[in-house]
């Protein structure tokens with residue numbers, strides 16, 4: 151590993167991943183990790199020690215986007231462009247994934263959880279990102295996911311038909327990936343305003359995936375919306391429910407009991423509601439989208455009050471959901487739902503790191519210096535986090 155030179159960062163205020171510190175603080179970084187944190191300005195000390203000093207008005211840990219698909223480009227909203235993208239050659243898709251990863255960093259993200267791609271490009275980017283100086287966020291990869299034959303999820307998952315295949319495939323995927331992605335349901339039919347198809351797997355099958363993955367030391371994250379699927383996912387004790395539209399209090403209670411986290415991903419539905427023109431949604435469908443988002447917000451608030459673990463994720467790569475940029479939309483949705491700023495930022499930093507078993511969840515002594523400097527405190531408006539002024543990954547400055 152290339153040893154990066156020691157330097158200091160002085161911030162007028164900062165958020166460590168759990169709480170705000172509204173006083174000037176100095177951090178000394180050596181070998182890519184935080185060596186010391188002191189209140190005040192150790193400019194004099196830094197001068198004596200011949201340390202370079204970077205000054206930022208506000209410092210944040212790198213954000214975590216807990217749900218992305220790096221190989222998909224969320225920018226285009228034209229269906230033909232999107233399906234042409236999926237047919238691109240592997241090297242082009244890999245380059246697209248690199249660009250998504252870089253776009254995430256430009257928005258202050260230093261860790262993404264990739265929720266599946268059928269080529270396993272996410273695993274290739276995970277390997278590249280481990281190289282110091284890559285300029286890429288760390289990738290917690292779901293590799294290739296699991297789905298039922300001929301059901302939703304072809305772009306991100308392989309088919310499993312029976313219990314024997316479920317077992318064998320889960321073991322293989324658990325070895326290759328950081329988590330096992332399970333496609334438990336289809337997606338929302340916006341025109342119907344509901345999830346209209348049956349879950350892809352029953353409770354026994356999902357329990358088999360969860361237990362097989364657990365025996366290999368892995369947790370399962372389940373793509374799931376609609377009451378039937380949610381009840382199965384919560385009862386089976388998956389690691390996290392992804393999307394979780396049409397959530398209920400009863401499902402949240404089971405999630406709490408079984409320690410199931412929730413990544414609500416407002417962004418893909420919000421994108422359809424905010425920009426209905428490309429899909430030509432009718433007034434009635436736009437009404438459905440608004441109703442779905444309102445109910446989602448009410449259940450997010452409830453989940454927060456109940457103490458359900460919340461992982462902020464965007465589903466970047468979905469139509470209209472751009473890597474990096476979507477974090478601000480998602481955080482705004484949490485704030486609009488009535489969550490306090492501190493809870494939103496925790497959900498986008500330390501909660502995810504803790505859940506993912508990172509050695510350090512906060513900016514603290516010993517932690518890798520994955521951090522971004524901003525012109526303003528996000529308490530003055532979440533837009534303050536739209537564009538970092540400076541950033542470091544493993545203590546190495548990134549170009550923004």
Ligand SMILES: [Zn+2]
Pocket residue numbers: 217218219265465
């Ligand atoms: Zn997804």
